[in-house]
Amino acid sequence: MPLKRSGPAREPNGSAKAPIGVEAAEEARGDAAYRFLRQAILANELPAGFQATEVDIAARLGMSRTPVHEAMARLQEEGFVQILPRRGILVKALTPSDLLEIYEILIGLEGAAAERLASLNESEETSRVLDELGSFTDRMEIALGRGDLDAWADADERFHDTLVSRCGNGRIRRMIETVAGQSQRARRLTLHLRPTPTQSVVEHRKIIEAIRDADPAEAGRAARVHRRGARDQLVPILRRLNLTTL
The missing domain is CATH 1.10.10.10 (Winged helix-like DNA-binding domain superfamily/Winged helix DNA-binding domain)
Structure with a gap:
């Protein structure tokens, strides 16, 4: 039928x-x-x-x-x-006050993501994540050597995206996705107004080393120090230049 x-x-x-x-x-x-x-x-x-x-x-x-x-x-x-x-x-405009709130979230959640990565049992997946983080950091260093800040920013964003997306906690990833774009927006718009970000490479390698050493406390600390440094550099520049909104 x-x-x-x-x-x-x-x-x-x-x-x-x-x-x-x-x-x-x-x-x-x-x-x-x-x-x-x-x-x-x-x-x-x-x-x-x-x-x-x-x-x-x-x-x-x-x-x-x-x-x-x-x-x-x-x-x-x-x-x-x-x-x-x-x-x-x-x-919408983005104000220095907005950025302070955004970085509070990034500092806490990226620190938690780094801690979680350092807590995972050593595996092929962990090794791949570390290789990717190291590769993006190398690209940052090479870009700075050529004076290519746009390429540096691309590699920097890839580092942070990988740190969060591969930590194994989907809720951390989804929560950061709601604010990460706004911090990228501010960093992009002030990219050529800041000192050359050579310290970022050093700080990324400290995060990688702590994850490789399976040291959650140090990994979380290094990630939070890194984000606090970015916040403390960016927000005063906006205020000093009277960029009340972006």
């Missing part, structure tokens, strides 16, 4: 449910819109105060409004934008 063709799947309220392939495509477009807009904000191509409607952004990206709406919601959750009812989005 041939299978009887059923009607479209329904949501609990009775409305037709989109086919799985359509949902997946919309999700992929939402991710693409999110990445594009986030990178544009980090690069200051969409500066603080920029405002656009959902329709305008969708037209620019050649997408429907649904994936753009999802991207805007994610960006609002991470503190990049504010959704204005019927007016689209506003790229």
